[in-house]
Amino acid sequence: MDKIQLVAFSSAQHAMLQRMQQNMLTSSQSIIAPAQQIGGEISASSLSGSSAGSFSQMMNEAVHRVDAMQHSAAAKQTAVETGISDDLTGAMVESQKASVAFSAMVQVRNKLTSALDEVMNMAV
Numbered sequence: 001m002d003k004i005q006l007v008a009f010s011s012a013q014h015a016m017l018q019r020m021q022q023n024m025l026t027s028s029q030s031i032i033a034p035a036q037q038i039g040g041e042i043s044a045s046s047l048s049g050s051s052a053g054s055f056s057q058m059m060n061e062a063v064h065r066v067d068a069m070q071h072s073a074a075a076k077q078t079a080v081e082t083g084i085s086d087d088l089t090g091a092m093v094e095s096q097k098a099s100v101a102f103s104a105m106v107q108v109r110n111k112l113t114s115a116l117d118e119v120m121n122m123a124v
Contacts, residue, residue: 077091
């Protein structure tokens with residue numbers, strides 16, 4: 001029968017494991033913090049619609065933020081591909097953030113379009 005042998009970690013492997021765990025903890029906290037900040041950006045004055053162009057201005061800013069995220073992700077991917085940077089994980093995270101932001105923006109657009117269609121089809 002095969003016996004399972006206990007393999008001891010070398011000190012270098014143990015240190016690497018600790019660094020990986022610390023990086024994982026740090027990156028998970030850095031992802032949660034911006035999400036909490038986004039929730040704090042919405043105020044009662046922004047929801048009241050008191051200014052004439054507030055909705056279009058808000059949508060325009062959202063599109064520009066998504067565009068900036070996509071450009072940042074593309075720049076990081078290009079840096080990794082050309083060998084300027086070796087931060088593949090960072091490039092992939094930025095790419096996923098941009099993808100999620102774009103998907104959310106498309107879903108909001110689709111929801112707004114369907115709501116407008118519903119209003120247009122209402123009987124007066």
